[in-house]
Amino acid sequence: xxxxxASIRExxxxxxxxxxxxxxxxxxxxxxxxxxxxxxxxxxxxxxxNLTVNASSIFDIHEPIIGHIQNGVVTxxxxxxxxxxxxxxxxxxxxxxxxxxxSHGGRASDMEKGTxxxxxxFIAAPTADDMGNCxxxxxxxxxxxxxxxxxxxxxxxxxxxxxxxxxxxxxxxFSIPEVYVDYVVTVDQIGNPAGIVSGTTxxxxxxxxxxxxxYTAQVIEASGLLRDGFSFQTGAGGATLATAQYVKEKMLxxxxxxxxxxxxxxxxxVDMLNEGCFQAxxxxxxxxxxxxxxxxxxxxxxxxxxxxxxxxxxxxxxxDNLDVVLLGATQVDLxxxxxxxxxxxxxxxxxxxxxxxxxxxxxxxxxxxxxxxARLPLVVDRCLCISTPGKTVDVVVTQRGIAVNTKYGxxxxxxxxxxxxxxxxxxxxxxxxxxxxxxxxxxxxQLGQKVVANVLYRDGTLLDVIHAVR
Amino acid sequence: MNIKTSAAAGxxxxxxxxxxxxxxxxxxxxxxxxxxxxxxxxIRAGIEQVLDQLGVKTGRISINDKGAVDxxxxxxxxxxxxxxxxEG
Numbered sequence: 001x002x003x004x005x006a007s008i009r010e011x012x013x014x015x016x017x018x019x020x021x022x023x024x025x026x027x028x029x030x031x032x033x034x035x036x037x038x039x040x041x042x043x044x045x046x047x048x049x050n051l052t053v054n055a056s057s058i059f060d061i062h063e064p065i066i067g068h069i070q071n072g073v074v075t076x077x078x079x080x081x082x083x084x085x086x087x088x089x090x091x092x093x094x095x096x097x098x099x100x101x102x103s104h105g106g107r108a109s110d111m112e113k114g115t116x117x118x119x120x121x122f123i124a125a126p127t128a129d130d131m132g133n134c135x136x137x138x139x140x141x142x143x144x145x146x147x148x149x150x151x152x153x154x155x156x157x158x159x160x161x162x163x164x165x166x167x168x169x170x171x172x173x174f175s176i177p178e179v180y181v182d183y184v185v186t187v188d189q190i191g192n193p194a195g196i197v198s199g200t201t202x203x204x205x206x207x208x209x210x211x212x213x214x215y216t217a218q219v220i221e222a223s224g225l226l227r228d229g230f231s232f233q234t235g236a237g238g239a240t241l242a243t244a245q246y247v248k249e250k251m252l253x254x255x256x257x258x259x260x261x262x263x264x265x266x267x268x269x270v271d272m273l274n275e276g277c278f279q280a281x282x283x284x285x286x287x288x289x290x291x292x293x294x295x296x297x298x299x300x301x302x303x304x305x306x307x308x309x310x311x312x313x314x315x316x317x318x319x320d321n322l323d324v325v326l327l328g329a330t331q332v333d334l335x336x337x338x339x340x341x342x343x344x345x346x347x348x349x350x351x352x353x354x355x356x357x358x359x360x361x362x363x364x365x366x367x368x369x370x371x372x373x374a375r376l377p378l379v380v381d382r383c384l385c386i387s388t389p390g391k392t393v394d395v396v397v398t399q400r401g402i403a404v405n406t407k408y409g410x411x412x413x414x415x416x417x418x419x420x421x422x423x424x425x426x427x428x429x430x431x432x433x434x435x436x437x438x439x440x441x442x443x444x445x446q447l448g449q450k451v452v453a454n455v456l457y458r459d460g461t462l463l464d465v466i467h468a469v470r
Numbered sequence: 471m472n473i474k475t476s477a478a479a480g481x482x483x484x485x486x487x488x489x490x491x492x493x494x495x496x497x498x499x500x501x502x503x504x505x506x507x508x509x510x511x512x513i514r515a516g517i518e519q520v521l522d523q524l525g526v527k528t529g530r531i532s533i534n535d536k537g538a539v540d541x542x543x544x545x546x547x548x549x550x551x552x553x554x555x556x557e558g
Binding site for chain 2: 344374439
Protein backbone atom coordinates (compact mmCIF):
# COMPACT_ATOMS: atom_id res chain seq x y z
CA UNK A 1 0.00 0.00 0.00
CA UNK A 2 1.08 3.55 -0.69
CA UNK A 3 -0.70 6.85 -0.27
CA UNK A 4 1.40 8.48 -2.96
CA UNK A 5 -0.56 10.20 -5.72
CA ALA A 6 0.86 11.66 -8.92
CA SER A 7 -0.04 15.32 -8.50
CA ILE A 8 -1.73 17.93 -6.38
CA ARG A 9 -4.64 17.73 -8.81
CA GLU A 10 -5.04 14.01 -8.21
CA UNK A 11 -4.92 14.57 -4.46
CA UNK A 12 -7.63 17.25 -4.72
CA UNK A 13 -9.78 14.94 -6.86
CA UNK A 14 -9.34 12.00 -4.50
CA UNK A 15 -10.27 14.22 -1.54
CA UNK A 16 -13.46 15.09 -3.45
CA UNK A 17 -12.99 18.80 -2.87
CA UNK A 18 -16.19 20.62 -3.86
CA UNK A 19 -17.50 24.16 -4.10
CA UNK A 20 -18.09 25.72 -0.69
CA UNK A 21 -15.64 23.58 1.28
CA UNK A 22 -12.87 24.72 3.66
CA UNK A 23 -9.20 23.97 3.10
CA UNK A 24 -6.33 24.63 5.49
CA UNK A 25 -2.61 25.40 5.46
CA UNK A 26 0.11 25.99 8.04
CA UNK A 27 2.74 28.70 7.84
CA UNK A 28 6.05 27.26 9.00
CA UNK A 29 7.68 28.08 5.68
CA UNK A 30 6.57 31.63 6.49
CA UNK A 31 7.37 34.07 3.68
CA UNK A 32 9.09 31.26 1.76
CA UNK A 33 5.95 29.08 1.41
CA UNK A 34 5.04 27.83 -2.07
CA UNK A 35 2.35 25.31 -1.14
CA UNK A 36 -0.63 27.58 -0.52
CA UNK A 37 -0.20 29.32 -3.89
CA UNK A 38 0.45 26.03 -5.68
CA UNK A 39 -2.71 24.38 -4.32
CA UNK A 40 -4.94 27.40 -4.96
CA UNK A 41 -3.68 27.70 -8.51
CA UNK A 42 -4.57 24.07 -9.19
CA UNK A 43 -7.98 24.48 -7.56
CA UNK A 44 -8.63 27.55 -9.71
CA UNK A 45 -7.73 25.59 -12.86
CA UNK A 46 -10.13 22.83 -11.82
CA UNK A 47 -12.96 25.36 -11.64
CA UNK A 48 -13.77 24.83 -7.96
CA UNK A 49 -15.28 27.97 -6.40
CA ASN A 50 -16.49 29.47 -3.17
CA LEU A 51 -13.83 27.97 -0.92
CA THR A 52 -12.85 29.10 2.54
CA VAL A 53 -9.11 29.16 3.18
CA ASN A 54 -8.06 28.64 6.79
CA ALA A 55 -4.32 29.34 6.93
CA SER A 56 -2.51 29.69 10.24
CA SER A 57 -0.90 32.80 8.72
CA ILE A 58 -0.94 34.70 5.44
CA PHE A 59 2.33 36.27 4.35
CA ASP A 60 3.17 38.67 1.52
CA ILE A 61 4.26 35.70 -0.63
CA HIS A 62 0.58 34.67 -0.63
CA GLU A 63 -0.44 37.80 -2.55
CA PRO A 64 -1.88 35.69 -5.43
CA ILE A 65 -4.76 34.81 -3.09
CA ILE A 66 -6.13 38.30 -3.84
CA GLY A 67 -6.67 37.21 -7.46
CA HIS A 68 -8.40 34.03 -6.30
CA ILE A 69 -10.69 36.16 -4.14
CA GLN A 70 -11.47 38.43 -7.08
CA ASN A 71 -12.41 35.50 -9.32
CA GLY A 72 -14.56 33.75 -6.72
CA VAL A 73 -12.32 30.75 -6.01
CA VAL A 74 -11.83 31.97 -2.45
CA THR A 75 -14.82 33.56 -0.71
CA UNK A 76 -13.81 33.04 2.92
CA UNK A 77 -10.53 33.61 4.73
CA UNK A 78 -9.52 32.62 8.24
CA UNK A 79 -6.06 33.14 9.75
CA UNK A 80 -4.13 34.15 12.86
CA UNK A 81 -1.90 36.69 11.17
CA UNK A 82 -2.01 38.54 7.85
CA UNK A 83 0.89 40.42 6.27
CA UNK A 84 0.47 43.93 4.94
CA UNK A 85 0.04 43.06 1.22
CA UNK A 86 -3.04 40.88 1.55
CA UNK A 87 -4.06 42.95 4.57
CA UNK A 88 -4.31 46.08 2.42
CA UNK A 89 -6.61 44.37 -0.07
CA UNK A 90 -8.80 43.03 2.74
CA UNK A 91 -8.92 46.44 4.42
CA UNK A 92 -10.02 47.94 1.12
CA UNK A 93 -12.90 45.46 1.01
CA UNK A 94 -11.88 42.92 -1.65
CA UNK A 95 -13.60 40.09 0.25
CA UNK A 96 -17.37 40.16 0.73
CA UNK A 97 -17.41 38.08 3.92
CA UNK A 98 -15.40 39.26 6.94
CA UNK A 99 -12.09 37.52 7.55
CA UNK A 100 -12.03 35.46 10.74
CA UNK A 101 -8.95 36.16 12.84
CA UNK A 102 -8.05 33.74 15.60
CA SER A 103 -5.06 33.31 17.88
CA HIS A 104 -2.63 30.43 17.46
CA GLY A 105 -4.13 28.66 20.45
CA GLY A 106 -7.68 29.55 19.46
CA ARG A 107 -7.33 28.19 15.91
CA ALA A 108 -6.17 24.77 17.08
CA SER A 109 -8.74 24.64 19.85
CA ASP A 110 -11.61 25.69 17.57
CA MET A 111 -10.68 22.77 15.30
CA GLU A 112 -10.59 20.42 18.25
CA LYS A 113 -13.89 21.67 19.63
CA GLY A 114 -15.43 21.24 16.19
CA THR A 115 -16.37 24.91 15.80
CA UNK A 116 -13.89 25.22 12.93
CA UNK A 117 -14.31 22.39 10.43
CA UNK A 118 -11.64 21.66 7.83
CA UNK A 119 -12.57 19.55 4.80
CA UNK A 120 -9.09 19.19 3.36
CA UNK A 121 -5.80 20.10 5.06
CA PHE A 122 -2.68 20.55 2.94
CA ILE A 123 0.46 20.05 5.00
CA ALA A 124 3.72 21.37 3.62
CA ALA A 125 6.16 18.75 4.86
CA PRO A 126 9.92 19.19 4.39
CA THR A 127 10.33 15.39 4.70
CA ALA A 128 7.75 12.59 4.48
CA ASP A 129 7.40 8.92 3.64
CA ASP A 130 4.81 7.49 1.27
CA MET A 131 2.41 6.71 4.13
CA GLY A 132 2.40 10.29 5.35
CA ASN A 133 4.68 10.21 8.37
CA CYS A 134 6.27 13.64 8.15
CA UNK A 135 8.55 16.16 9.81
CA UNK A 136 9.87 19.67 9.34
CA UNK A 137 13.25 18.92 10.82
CA UNK A 138 14.83 17.24 7.80
CA UNK A 139 15.16 17.87 4.08
CA UNK A 140 16.31 20.63 1.77
CA UNK A 141 13.34 22.83 2.78
CA UNK A 142 13.60 22.09 6.51
CA UNK A 143 11.62 24.58 8.61
CA UNK A 144 12.02 22.90 12.01
CA UNK A 145 8.84 22.65 14.08
CA UNK A 146 5.53 22.12 12.29
CA UNK A 147 3.56 22.67 15.49
CA UNK A 148 0.65 24.56 13.92
CA UNK A 149 -0.07 21.72 11.48
CA UNK A 150 -0.93 19.14 14.15
CA UNK A 151 -4.47 20.38 14.70
CA UNK A 152 -5.09 20.41 10.94
CA UNK A 153 -3.76 16.85 10.58
CA UNK A 154 -5.72 15.53 13.53
CA UNK A 155 -9.03 17.22 12.77
CA UNK A 156 -9.42 17.73 9.03
CA UNK A 157 -11.68 15.28 7.19
CA UNK A 158 -8.98 14.66 4.58
CA UNK A 159 -5.27 15.32 4.93
CA UNK A 160 -2.79 15.75 2.08
CA UNK A 161 0.93 15.82 2.84
CA UNK A 162 2.88 17.83 0.24
CA UNK A 163 6.63 17.18 0.29
CA UNK A 164 9.77 17.79 -1.73
CA UNK A 165 11.77 15.15 0.12
CA UNK A 166 10.22 11.69 0.00
CA UNK A 167 12.12 9.10 2.03
CA UNK A 168 11.64 5.32 2.39
CA UNK A 169 9.05 4.14 4.91
CA UNK A 170 9.20 4.51 7.86
CA UNK A 171 10.51 8.02 8.34
CA UNK A 172 12.62 8.06 11.49
CA UNK A 173 11.70 10.85 13.88
CA PHE A 174 8.35 11.86 12.38
CA SER A 175 6.31 14.68 13.89
CA ILE A 176 2.91 13.97 12.38
CA PRO A 177 2.14 10.23 12.12
CA GLU A 178 0.63 8.42 9.16
CA VAL A 179 -2.59 7.68 11.05
CA TYR A 180 -3.96 11.09 10.12
CA VAL A 181 -2.82 11.26 6.51
CA ASP A 182 -4.88 10.32 3.43
CA TYR A 183 -2.58 11.19 0.53
CA VAL A 184 1.02 12.11 -0.11
CA VAL A 185 2.16 14.13 -3.10
CA THR A 186 5.64 15.20 -4.15
CA VAL A 187 6.47 18.55 -5.74
CA ASP A 188 9.75 20.12 -6.86
CA GLN A 189 9.94 22.54 -3.96
CA ILE A 190 7.56 23.26 -1.08
CA GLY A 191 9.25 26.56 -0.37
CA ASN A 192 12.38 28.58 0.09
CA PRO A 193 13.90 28.17 3.57
CA ALA A 194 15.52 31.61 3.22
CA GLY A 195 11.98 33.01 3.56
CA ILE A 196 11.62 31.51 7.04
CA VAL A 197 13.74 34.33 8.36
CA SER A 198 11.34 37.18 7.90
CA GLY A 199 10.83 40.33 9.83
CA THR A 200 13.36 41.58 12.35
CA THR A 201 15.34 38.72 13.79
CA UNK A 202 18.43 40.69 14.75
CA UNK A 203 19.22 42.47 18.01
CA UNK A 204 18.55 46.16 17.63
CA UNK A 205 21.40 48.69 17.68
CA UNK A 206 18.97 51.58 17.87
CA UNK A 207 19.55 53.43 21.17
CA UNK A 208 15.81 53.81 21.74
CA UNK A 209 15.35 50.05 21.32
CA UNK A 210 18.27 49.31 23.61
CA UNK A 211 16.92 51.57 26.31
CA UNK A 212 13.52 49.85 26.15
CA UNK A 213 15.28 46.49 26.32
CA UNK A 214 17.34 47.60 29.29
CA TYR A 215 14.21 48.78 31.13
CA THR A 216 12.39 45.59 30.29
CA ALA A 217 15.18 43.39 31.61
CA GLN A 218 15.13 45.44 34.83
CA VAL A 219 11.34 45.05 35.07
CA ILE A 220 11.73 41.28 34.79
CA GLU A 221 14.42 41.25 37.44
CA ALA A 222 12.52 43.54 39.80
CA SER A 223 9.34 41.44 39.43
CA GLY A 224 11.03 38.63 41.33
CA LEU A 225 10.20 36.09 38.62
CA LEU A 226 13.79 35.77 37.43
CA ARG A 227 14.77 32.83 39.64
CA ASP A 228 15.38 29.09 39.27
CA GLY A 229 12.53 27.61 37.28
CA PHE A 230 12.01 30.79 35.20
CA SER A 231 9.98 30.35 32.00
CA PHE A 232 10.11 32.87 29.20
CA GLN A 233 8.80 33.74 25.76
CA THR A 234 10.02 36.46 23.42
CA GLY A 235 9.05 37.45 19.93
CA ALA A 236 11.48 38.15 17.13
CA GLY A 237 11.48 41.94 17.25
CA GLY A 238 14.79 43.76 17.61
CA ALA A 239 14.08 45.21 21.07
CA THR A 240 12.67 41.96 22.45
CA LEU A 241 15.77 40.11 21.26
CA ALA A 242 17.96 42.69 22.96
CA THR A 243 15.93 42.15 26.14
CA ALA A 244 16.54 38.41 25.86
CA GLN A 245 20.24 39.17 25.61
CA TYR A 246 20.13 41.25 28.82
CA VAL A 247 18.05 38.57 30.58
CA LYS A 248 20.57 35.95 29.51
CA GLU A 249 23.43 38.00 30.93
CA LYS A 250 21.59 38.39 34.26
CA MET A 251 20.80 34.66 34.40
CA LEU A 252 24.39 33.66 33.68
CA UNK A 253 25.81 36.19 36.13
CA UNK A 254 23.57 34.91 38.93
CA UNK A 255 23.66 31.23 37.94
CA UNK A 256 19.87 31.10 37.50
CA UNK A 257 18.63 27.84 35.98
CA UNK A 258 15.40 28.49 34.14
CA UNK A 259 12.77 25.94 33.22
CA UNK A 260 11.72 26.54 29.62
CA UNK A 261 11.78 28.97 26.77
CA UNK A 262 8.81 28.86 24.45
CA UNK A 263 7.15 30.17 21.34
CA UNK A 264 8.46 30.98 17.98
CA UNK A 265 12.10 30.17 18.60
CA UNK A 266 15.07 32.21 17.40
CA UNK A 267 18.80 31.53 17.51
CA UNK A 268 18.96 33.74 20.61
CA UNK A 269 16.74 31.35 22.55
CA VAL A 270 18.87 28.48 21.26
CA ASP A 271 21.95 30.21 22.72
CA MET A 272 20.15 30.54 26.07
CA LEU A 273 19.37 26.81 26.02
CA ASN A 274 22.92 25.88 25.11
CA GLU A 275 24.37 28.11 27.80
CA GLY A 276 22.23 26.51 30.48
CA CYS A 277 19.60 29.22 31.01
CA PHE A 278 16.81 26.73 30.28
CA GLN A 279 16.23 23.01 30.67
CA ALA A 280 14.30 22.89 27.42
CA UNK A 281 12.72 24.84 24.58
CA UNK A 282 9.09 24.27 23.60
CA UNK A 283 9.00 25.19 19.94
CA UNK A 284 5.84 25.69 17.91
CA UNK A 285 7.67 27.35 15.00
CA UNK A 286 11.24 28.27 14.12
CA UNK A 287 11.99 31.90 13.31
CA UNK A 288 15.43 31.33 11.84
CA UNK A 289 17.68 28.60 10.48
CA UNK A 290 19.73 28.34 13.66
CA UNK A 291 16.57 27.27 15.46
CA UNK A 292 15.89 24.76 12.66
CA UNK A 293 19.34 23.26 13.13
CA UNK A 294 18.90 23.10 16.91
CA UNK A 295 15.52 21.35 16.89
CA UNK A 296 16.98 18.75 14.54
CA UNK A 297 20.00 17.98 16.70
CA UNK A 298 19.20 18.85 20.32
CA UNK A 299 16.66 16.62 22.13
CA UNK A 300 16.08 19.40 24.68
CA UNK A 301 14.72 21.56 21.88
CA UNK A 302 11.25 20.07 21.56
CA UNK A 303 8.46 20.49 19.06
CA UNK A 304 5.03 21.26 20.51
CA UNK A 305 1.64 21.49 18.82
CA UNK A 306 -0.33 24.74 18.80
CA UNK A 307 -2.70 23.15 21.33
CA UNK A 308 0.11 22.29 23.70
CA UNK A 309 1.65 25.70 23.13
CA UNK A 310 -1.33 27.94 23.62
CA UNK A 311 -4.66 26.17 23.23
CA UNK A 312 -7.69 26.17 25.51
CA UNK A 313 -9.04 22.78 24.42
CA UNK A 314 -6.35 20.70 26.11
CA UNK A 315 -6.19 20.01 29.81
CA UNK A 316 -3.25 22.39 30.05
CA UNK A 317 -0.92 24.32 27.77
CA UNK A 318 2.59 25.73 27.91
CA UNK A 319 1.31 29.29 28.20
CA ASP A 320 -0.40 28.40 31.49
CA ASN A 321 2.96 28.07 33.24
CA LEU A 322 4.71 30.95 31.55
CA ASP A 323 6.36 33.47 33.86
CA VAL A 324 7.19 36.26 31.44
CA VAL A 325 6.25 37.05 27.85
CA LEU A 326 7.56 39.97 25.81
CA LEU A 327 5.11 41.28 23.23
CA GLY A 328 4.85 44.10 20.72
CA ALA A 329 2.03 46.51 19.89
CA THR A 330 1.04 48.98 17.21
CA GLN A 331 -1.30 50.69 19.67
CA VAL A 332 -2.07 50.42 23.38
CA ASP A 333 -5.09 52.19 24.81
CA LEU A 334 -5.82 53.72 28.19
CA UNK A 335 -7.40 50.43 29.33
CA UNK A 336 -4.21 48.58 28.29
CA UNK A 337 -5.94 46.90 25.35
CA UNK A 338 -3.41 46.13 22.63
CA UNK A 339 -3.69 46.31 18.87
CA UNK A 340 -1.44 44.13 16.74
CA UNK A 341 -3.89 43.67 13.85
CA UNK A 342 -3.91 47.07 12.17
CA UNK A 343 -1.60 50.01 11.68
CA UNK A 344 -2.55 53.50 12.81
CA UNK A 345 -4.43 54.11 9.58
CA UNK A 346 -6.58 51.05 10.13
CA UNK A 347 -4.93 48.82 7.53
CA UNK A 348 -4.55 45.18 8.51
CA UNK A 349 -0.85 44.33 8.82
CA UNK A 350 -0.57 41.62 11.44
CA UNK A 351 -2.64 39.56 13.80
CA UNK A 352 -2.62 38.01 17.21
CA UNK A 353 -0.54 34.95 16.52
CA UNK A 354 0.11 33.87 20.10
CA UNK A 355 -0.17 37.43 21.48
CA UNK A 356 -3.44 37.09 23.38
CA UNK A 357 -2.74 33.45 24.33
CA UNK A 358 0.55 34.21 26.02
CA UNK A 359 -0.70 37.44 27.59
CA UNK A 360 -3.55 35.48 29.16
CA UNK A 361 -1.28 32.72 30.41
CA UNK A 362 1.86 34.53 31.54
CA UNK A 363 2.26 35.86 35.07
CA UNK A 364 3.91 38.96 33.61
CA UNK A 365 2.87 40.07 30.11
CA UNK A 366 5.11 42.94 29.01
CA UNK A 367 4.42 45.12 25.99
CA UNK A 368 7.56 46.75 24.56
CA UNK A 369 7.08 49.57 22.09
CA UNK A 370 8.47 53.04 21.43
CA UNK A 371 6.50 56.05 22.72
CA UNK A 372 5.97 57.17 19.12
CA UNK A 373 6.56 55.47 15.79
CA ALA A 374 7.07 57.81 12.88
CA ARG A 375 5.33 60.51 14.92
CA LEU A 376 2.30 58.43 15.85
CA PRO A 377 1.78 57.99 19.60
CA LEU A 378 1.70 54.41 20.83
CA VAL A 379 -0.92 55.14 23.47
CA VAL A 380 -4.35 56.12 22.21
CA ASP A 381 -7.76 56.59 23.80
CA ARG A 382 -9.11 53.51 22.08
CA CYS A 383 -7.27 50.97 19.92
CA LEU A 384 -8.53 50.70 16.35
CA CYS A 385 -8.72 46.97 17.04
CA ILE A 386 -8.52 45.07 20.32
CA SER A 387 -6.23 42.11 19.68
CA THR A 388 -5.42 41.41 23.32
CA PRO A 389 -7.70 42.51 26.16
CA GLY A 390 -6.18 44.96 28.62
CA LYS A 391 -6.99 42.82 31.61
CA THR A 392 -4.34 40.31 30.47
CA VAL A 393 -1.60 42.92 29.98
CA ASP A 394 0.62 43.80 32.95
CA VAL A 395 3.26 46.33 31.92
CA VAL A 396 3.92 48.68 29.00
CA VAL A 397 7.58 49.62 28.54
CA THR A 398 8.56 52.60 26.40
CA GLN A 399 11.85 54.48 26.25
CA ARG A 400 10.20 57.36 28.13
CA GLY A 401 8.49 55.51 30.94
CA ILE A 402 6.94 52.30 32.18
CA ALA A 403 3.22 51.97 32.86
CA VAL A 404 1.97 49.24 35.18
CA ASN A 405 -1.57 48.04 34.69
CA THR A 406 -3.30 48.31 38.06
CA LYS A 407 -6.73 48.93 36.53
CA TYR A 408 -8.08 45.47 37.11
CA GLY A 409 -7.22 45.14 40.79
CA UNK A 410 -3.84 43.58 40.21
CA UNK A 411 -0.14 44.46 40.01
CA UNK A 412 -0.18 46.93 42.92
CA UNK A 413 2.74 45.05 44.46
CA UNK A 414 4.57 44.89 41.13
CA UNK A 415 4.24 48.63 40.73
CA UNK A 416 5.87 49.19 44.12
CA UNK A 417 8.67 46.77 43.26
CA UNK A 418 9.43 48.63 40.03
CA UNK A 419 9.42 51.97 41.85
CA UNK A 420 11.74 50.53 44.50
CA UNK A 421 14.07 49.47 41.68
CA UNK A 422 14.15 53.14 40.61
CA UNK A 423 12.52 52.42 37.29
CA UNK A 424 10.66 55.32 35.63
CA UNK A 425 7.14 54.23 36.54
CA UNK A 426 4.41 56.47 35.12
CA UNK A 427 0.70 56.17 34.40
CA UNK A 428 -0.53 55.04 30.99
CA UNK A 429 -2.16 58.47 30.57
CA UNK A 430 1.28 60.06 31.07
CA UNK A 431 2.68 58.07 28.14
CA UNK A 432 -0.11 59.35 25.93
CA UNK A 433 0.45 62.93 27.07
CA UNK A 434 4.24 62.79 26.63
CA UNK A 435 3.86 61.50 23.09
CA UNK A 436 1.30 64.15 22.20
CA UNK A 437 3.52 66.91 23.59
CA UNK A 438 6.27 65.76 21.25
CA UNK A 439 4.27 64.86 18.19
CA UNK A 440 1.03 66.77 18.45
CA UNK A 441 -2.44 65.28 18.83
CA UNK A 442 -3.23 63.07 15.85
CA UNK A 443 -6.51 63.59 14.04
CA UNK A 444 -8.73 60.53 14.59
CA UNK A 445 -8.77 58.12 11.65
CA GLN A 446 -12.11 57.81 9.91
CA LEU A 447 -12.97 54.24 8.96
CA GLY A 448 -15.68 52.84 6.74
CA GLN A 449 -18.90 51.10 7.83
CA LYS A 450 -18.15 47.72 6.32
CA VAL A 451 -16.73 45.08 8.69
CA VAL A 452 -13.81 43.39 6.94
CA ALA A 453 -12.73 41.11 9.79
CA ASN A 454 -14.01 39.56 12.99
CA VAL A 455 -11.38 39.03 15.64
CA LEU A 456 -12.07 35.99 17.81
CA TYR A 457 -10.53 35.57 21.24
CA ARG A 458 -8.75 32.34 22.13
CA ASP A 459 -11.96 30.88 23.57
CA GLY A 460 -13.79 31.48 20.28
CA THR A 461 -15.83 34.49 21.45
CA LEU A 462 -15.93 37.70 19.40
CA LEU A 463 -13.35 40.17 20.73
CA ASP A 464 -13.58 42.98 18.18
CA VAL A 465 -14.27 43.77 14.54
CA ILE A 466 -12.08 45.53 11.98
CA HIS A 467 -13.67 48.10 9.69
CA ALA A 468 -12.75 48.85 6.10
CA VAL A 469 -10.54 51.84 5.41
CA ARG A 470 -11.99 54.78 3.50
CA MET B 471 14.46 85.80 0.98
CA ASN B 472 13.91 84.36 -2.46
CA ILE B 473 14.18 80.84 -3.71
CA LYS B 474 16.72 81.40 -6.48
CA THR B 475 17.61 77.86 -7.31
CA SER B 476 16.42 74.38 -6.42
CA ALA B 477 17.75 72.82 -3.24
CA ALA B 478 16.94 70.05 -0.80
CA ALA B 479 17.38 69.10 2.84
CA GLY B 480 16.61 66.08 4.97
CA UNK B 481 16.44 62.35 4.40
CA UNK B 482 13.83 59.66 3.80
CA UNK B 483 14.62 57.92 7.09
CA UNK B 484 11.73 57.17 9.42
CA UNK B 485 10.91 60.19 11.61
CA UNK B 486 12.68 62.55 9.19
CA UNK B 487 11.46 64.47 6.14
CA UNK B 488 12.95 65.24 2.74
CA UNK B 489 12.22 68.77 1.62
CA UNK B 490 12.76 70.11 -1.90
CA UNK B 491 12.36 73.75 -2.88
CA UNK B 492 12.31 75.17 -6.40
CA UNK B 493 11.77 78.64 -7.89
CA UNK B 494 8.21 79.34 -8.99
CA UNK B 495 6.08 82.38 -9.79
CA UNK B 496 3.50 81.34 -7.22
CA UNK B 497 3.65 79.78 -3.79
CA UNK B 498 2.90 76.06 -3.83
CA UNK B 499 3.17 73.60 -0.97
CA UNK B 500 2.99 69.87 -1.79
CA UNK B 501 2.75 67.49 1.14
CA UNK B 502 3.30 63.78 1.02
CA UNK B 503 3.35 62.11 4.43
CA UNK B 504 3.05 58.70 6.06
CA UNK B 505 0.95 60.44 8.71
CA UNK B 506 -1.04 62.61 6.28
CA UNK B 507 -4.39 61.55 7.74
CA UNK B 508 -3.33 62.40 11.27
CA UNK B 509 -1.05 65.44 10.84
CA UNK B 510 -1.47 67.07 7.41
CA UNK B 511 -2.86 70.31 8.90
CA UNK B 512 -0.05 70.59 11.44
CA ILE B 513 2.60 69.93 8.79
CA ARG B 514 1.18 72.65 6.53
CA ALA B 515 0.95 75.13 9.39
CA GLY B 516 4.55 74.40 10.39
CA ILE B 517 5.81 74.99 6.85
CA GLU B 518 3.81 78.21 6.49
CA GLN B 519 5.26 79.51 9.73
CA VAL B 520 8.82 79.06 8.40
CA LEU B 521 7.90 80.71 5.09
CA ASP B 522 6.48 83.67 7.00
CA GLN B 523 9.53 84.00 9.23
CA LEU B 524 11.89 83.94 6.24
CA GLY B 525 9.68 86.18 4.14
CA VAL B 526 9.35 83.67 1.32
CA LYS B 527 6.47 84.70 -0.95
CA THR B 528 6.95 82.42 -3.95
CA GLY B 529 8.40 79.01 -4.71
CA ARG B 530 7.43 75.41 -4.83
CA ILE B 531 7.96 73.57 -1.51
CA SER B 532 7.60 69.77 -1.68
CA ILE B 533 7.90 67.63 1.39
CA ASN B 534 8.11 63.87 1.62
CA ASP B 535 7.52 63.29 5.30
CA LYS B 536 8.31 60.03 7.04
CA GLY B 537 6.75 60.98 10.35
CA ALA B 538 9.00 63.84 11.46
CA VAL B 539 7.88 66.04 14.35
CA ASP B 540 7.24 69.75 13.71
CA UNK B 541 10.64 71.07 14.77
CA UNK B 542 12.38 68.63 12.41
CA UNK B 543 10.12 69.54 9.51
CA UNK B 544 10.67 73.24 10.17
CA UNK B 545 14.44 72.83 10.37
CA UNK B 546 14.47 70.91 7.08
CA UNK B 547 12.33 73.51 5.35
CA UNK B 548 14.46 76.38 6.66
CA UNK B 549 17.69 74.67 5.56
CA UNK B 550 16.37 73.91 2.08
CA UNK B 551 15.24 77.51 1.62
CA UNK B 552 18.55 78.93 2.81
CA UNK B 553 20.40 76.58 0.47
CA UNK B 554 18.21 77.80 -2.38
CA UNK B 555 18.43 81.49 -1.69
CA UNK B 556 21.66 82.19 0.04
CA GLU B 557 21.80 84.02 3.36
CA GLY B 558 20.88 87.69 3.42
